[in-house]
């Protein structure tokens with residue numbers, strides 16, 4: 001069993017603009033019940049990623065800034081036609097739990113998480 | 126391939142006391158670079174779980190309280206001898222990304238995450 005990213009990714013991914021506030025990111029993460037928000041510029045190109053972990057870090061350091069001040073800029077990504085065993089290797093070797101799915105112009109098409117991959121092994125007894 | 130939880134869990138799990146502050150939880154989550162902290166009482170029994178998501182939610186709602194005010198009390202757990210396909214089913218059906226591993230006295234032995242299960246499918250090409 002080796003599906004492609006396109007078979008398991010979420011395509012209704014929520015993104016956030018780099019000029020948004022720290023508080024806006026926390027609100028979206030709360031409402032959507034997940035941890036990872038790809039950050040885009042006004043042309044909808046991926047410029048970073050902000051997560052619940054980044055919010056938690058900003059709290060620990062008492063830094064309540066803009067998304068662009070607390071996001072990770074060097075984003076590990078994937079593409080729809082990547083085999084998920086490669087994506088699982090990327091997640092593990094980079095110690096991250098989600099990969100934005102992008103096209104060749106860095107437009108965000110979706111997101112795939114370690115939850116999506118773990119689910120493939122789930123069985124109800 | 127159907128390993129048991131004991132084969133893939135982290136046994137050096139960090140826990141936090143229910144009377145700790147919101148800020149302390151954020152600091153530990155930042156330092157340890159993961160998202161989930163089991164919460165224990167003074168007898169080291171599991172009483173809840175607090176995550177980066179809960180910190181983010183507290184930020185969104187402007188509530189900077191104690192861990193016991195922002196944690197989830199009804200914790201989905203696992204045991205060392207559980208088959209990981211069951212654990213993967215529990216993670217998916219409850220929309221959570223980690224399960225504290227406990228013994229019959231609710232002592233925390235470790236933690237298993239969807240990252241640990243996703244890693245089983247990882248292959249370097």
Ligand SMILES: C[S@@+](CC[C@H](N)C(=O)[O-])C[C@H]1O[C@@H](n2cnc3c(N)ncnc32)[C@H](O)[C@@H]1O
Nearest residue numbers: 049053072074075076095096097098099158159
């Ligand atoms: C080191 S991980 C630890 C927690 C957990 N593994 C997670 O991804 O949320 C948290 C950090 O990884 C970053 N991160 C998450 N996904 C990423 C990705 N695909 N590429 C680069 N950084 C990412 C976040 O911005 C955050 O600073």
Ligand SMILES: C[S@@+](CC[C@H](N)C(=O)[O-])C[C@H]1O[C@@H](n2cnc3c(N)ncnc32)[C@H](O)[C@@H]1O
Nearest residue numbers: 033034174178197199200201220221222223224
């Ligand atoms: C709904 S999940 C969404 C984000 C992500 N799936 C995660 O687990 O971090 C976030 C909420 O689940 C709770 N949670 C995480 N692991 C849990 C577990 N094993 N049992 C019960 N609640 C848990 C957290 O306390 C938090 O309130």
